[in-house]
Amino acid sequence: MAEAQPPKSYRTLIANKAVNDAFPSPFTSPQIPTDPDDLKKHIEQSEIKSNPKLKIGILGAGAAGLCTAMILKKLGREFEILEARPHLHGEDPPVGGRMFTYYFDKPKKQQYDYFDVGAMRFPYIPGMYPTFDLIDWLQLTDHMIDYYFKSEGTVRYFNDRRGRNPPFVGDIFKVGVDNAGTVPQELANQDASDFLNDIFGKLANKVSEPGRTFEEVYKKVIEPLDKFSTRNYLMTLEPIKSFPEPGNQAAVTWLETNGFGTNMYDTSCVEALMDYLEFGVPYPHANLEQTKPSPPESPQKGVGYKKDGWYCLLGGTQDIAYAMYDKIGPSNVKFGKTVTSVTVDTDLNSGVRVTTADGEVSTYYHVVSTMSLGCLQTVDLTGALLSYEQKTAIRCAHYSESAKVGIKWTSRWWEDQLHIKGGQSFTDRPTRTVVFPSYGCNVPGAPAVMIASYNWSQDASRFGALMKGPSSEEEKSLIKTIITDIAEMHGKTYEELKLLYVDHFAWNWQNCPYTRGCFALFNPGQFYEMFPAITRPAGAGFFHFAGEATSVHHAWISGALASAYRSVAEILMMEGHTPAEAETILKEALAGEHGKQPLMRPPEEVDMELLQRQVVYGVYHGQDGGLKDLQERMKATSI
Secondary structure (H helix, E strand, O other): OOOOOOOOOHHHHHHHHHHHHHOOOOOOOOOOOOOHHHHHHHHHOOOOOOOOOOOEEEEOOEHHHHHHHHHHHHOOOOEEEEOOOOOOOOOOOOOEOOOOEEEOOOOOOOOOOEEEOOOOOEEOOHHHHHHHHHHHHOOOHHHEEEOOOOOOOOOEEEOOEEEOOOOOOOOOOOOEHHHOOOEOHHHHOOOHHHHHHHHHHHHHHHHOOOOOOHHHHHHHHHHHHOOOEHHHHHHHOOOOOOOOOOOOHHHHHHHHHHHOOOOHHHOEHHHHHHHHHHHOOOOHHHHHHHOOOOOOOOOOOOOOOOOOOEEEEOOOOHHHHHHHHHHHOHHHEEOOOOEEEEEEOOOOOOOEEEEEOOOOEEEEOOEEEOOOHHHHOOOEOHHHOOOHHHHHHHHHOOEEOEEEEEEEEOOOHHHHHHOOOOOEEEEOOOOOEEEOOOOOOOOOOOOEEEEEEEEEHHHHHHHHOOOOOOOOHHHHHHHHHHHHHHHHHOOOOHHHHHHHEEEEEEEEHHHOOOOOOOEEOOOOOHHHHHOOHHHOOEHHHOEEEOOHHHOOOOOOHHHHHHHHHHHHHHHHHHOOOOHHHHHHHHHHHOOOHHHOOOOOOOOOOOOHHHHHHHHHHHHHHOOOOHHHHHHHHHHHOOO
16 A cells, blocks of 8 residues: 655656746636636637537547556546557457557466567656555555566676676676776766766755755756756756866766666756655666665565565566556547547537548547557647647657667576576667566576667667568578677577577567657657646647656656546546536545545646646637737636
8 A cells, every 4th residue: 555645756847837937927826716617607708619518529448548547437437448459359458558568478467478579667756656556456566576687697797797696896897997988987986877966866866955945956956957957057057066177078978877777867967866756876777786675585466565666567567558548448449549630629519520541430528548649740730729839849848769679588597596586687789778577587498588678869870770570581680680799798608598499579669650759758858848738628628638658757667657647637627617616526536435545636746726827827828819809808807
């Protein structure tokens, strides 16, 4: 059971500040109408109406779409999900989106014979409570097991040299200038994770300095930082004083190599700082392997949640999606429905029209799009009354690349020979990250499946170019590279590991037509510029945006769930409910039975008062002259 609702995180405070600053006057004042009749009057003065007798349409059956449906079902509302993926005869329903697990044994027969291609691990921290709430709601709590970042035997392999026991000090990788490398020797001599912690720790101290208001912190720290990428910050500002001169490029590249995908430092420094404030480290996989426990000597069973613990779902994350699908009822999902256009009809009581590639036209009361912005970009939204900011965000908001390759072997050679049980190995070779399973440890005869390569950013795009199908020469070359890298990293030979190879599965999220990118990771300035636009409704208030990109928690299931909650709250406010009423309605619908833990508590990132202003603003912003007329009326009535 998760803890009580935490106070607002800095991530949420930053998001709320960005949203509020994006409002034109008089929306920056919180005194938007709060009386139900006043709000309803403002909405009714809009030119666009819809028909409450119609179903609510949901685009996409990923985490956000399925959660939206679950909440609507608890509210007693009718809904329908349109999912682009076809449901092939004899196969499991293609639900879950980026909650995607690949099973080598089909249909599923053997435990542990899988790997998570998408979401795979969950930290028990306040911002992630919605995920744990959902797992409890679905009665999957007993399936949660510890996720292990640390294990005896894992390695770091850089510059063709192996390091086994962190911290890695004394330039063991020979990258410093004194050893014919290019990295300033003082940095090369210390563990890169310690150096990163020092840099981001100083920023965190500035943010958390006692006596400072959030407004002061925002003006002095966050707002200036939003203009920089992590690379720019490290290259041009103060933090690197131990080098001969600030901004040594070789130093920054070395830090990036240790903690992230190649060229991932080009994304927003604010994103990196928010991760640090939430996780305590700049990047979750950078140094947590030093701090988490090793697996027990006996097979794992369900665990109770521990503060700051990390967990995975035994059987694969996609089991969450299957349980959500069963909860909402399969009859409420239509598969093979690729959306081609969304139009808000200007006729009274006509609703929102959605057209799919097969020519079918459906009309809904409201539509919630949980499609990735990359997929939404190719939908004809000419009639959806989007603002310019929303159109820009859909086109420009940055998504990161990610690719994984799972390999099945004849035996768990890493466990039997190297005593590796969970954990990760890192390298600057093309394979970059090897993730050993946290499940099946110490289980005799357990299937031998690992994530043989987990890549982000440029590393993912380069490997992704070789993912042409298991029988292609390109993919055969890819697997040879990965096996060679793993062998070299762990003191094996290619020949002995090749004999143990059984099968593989390769996946590049950038090439997936149903995502066209893995997860949102904003570039400098985009959080402040684009986040407000995609967290307010379009279509005069009847077209809503959901999904992890529209949450402060990019890349996490928790963000998708929070966005679903927000979208349903928007619908309630469009019906004239005040923020307090909408919150009460949702709390009552999601209350646990007999005083037990709520099925889903209000996500800390959803501010109902601020959301109401977003809704009223969204009602008018896509209509010619509508926003100007509303502003004039609000000024005239001193609202």
